[in-house]
Amino acid sequence: MSAPPQTGVPVQQGQEWSSGFWDCCSPAETCFFGWCLPCCLHGKTQSRLEDPQMKEESYMNGNCLMYFVTSYCALHWIPLMMKRGEMRKRFNIEGSGFSDCMSSYCCPCCVLVQHEKEVEAQASRHTTGYQAPLGMTYPTKQ
Template identity: 55%
Template sequence: MSNEWSHSVWDCFSPVEQCLLGWCCPCALYGRAAERLEDPALKEGSYVNGNCCLFVLSNYCCLSWVLMMMKRRDLREKFGIKGSVGEDCVLSCFCPCCVLVQQEKELDAQSNRLQTGGYQAPPAMSYPAQ
């Protein structure tokens, strides 16, 4: 893996909207990031979805950091970003809001990269005429 994160995990105070969302309603930011990660074009995702609900439920058991760790790992693997599961674990456990904002910023950066020609959807399948 050779790519770096587009923003540091400590660069979580801007934009202010994402920062406040990460602090006040982390389930919404987690849900949006999870939905966007499943979409190859990384288009807009909704804030309230099944992933958001799962995050809320896991928060009651104090296990939301596990979901964030796994989603961070998925994001790193999808875009070839340097890091380790140990790093994902520590950051997700001790700096969850910063991790959520970093993931959202990374998805924005990757979305911009894909829109400028990085990702091309495969052509539709067709069968030869008989």
């Protein structure tokens, strides 16, 4: 068997999450929401992800309701797993569908806190936001 031909295009490696999976005790407010009101934290995080500037946030929205309803049926880990995969793809974070599934199923509160911290970290990296293009300029004659 021969190796596949090289295209000359380097494969871009993914990055790690900005905070560790078990680093879910700080900040205290995020920890509180993750453990006591997980549907609200999920709603807030997803609201910030949908806003390109990642500045607006709403605790009560469709994502919050979806998480609440699925947690009532003990299936809350499914939307959490799906959102985790979307975040990994969007922010080029290493991982796999299997790791998303296992972490979302085994410790959903840790996942929620890690998601919120990642959104905050990504927002701080992209603080410039939209900048209007410069006006039209004409070349000057010399």
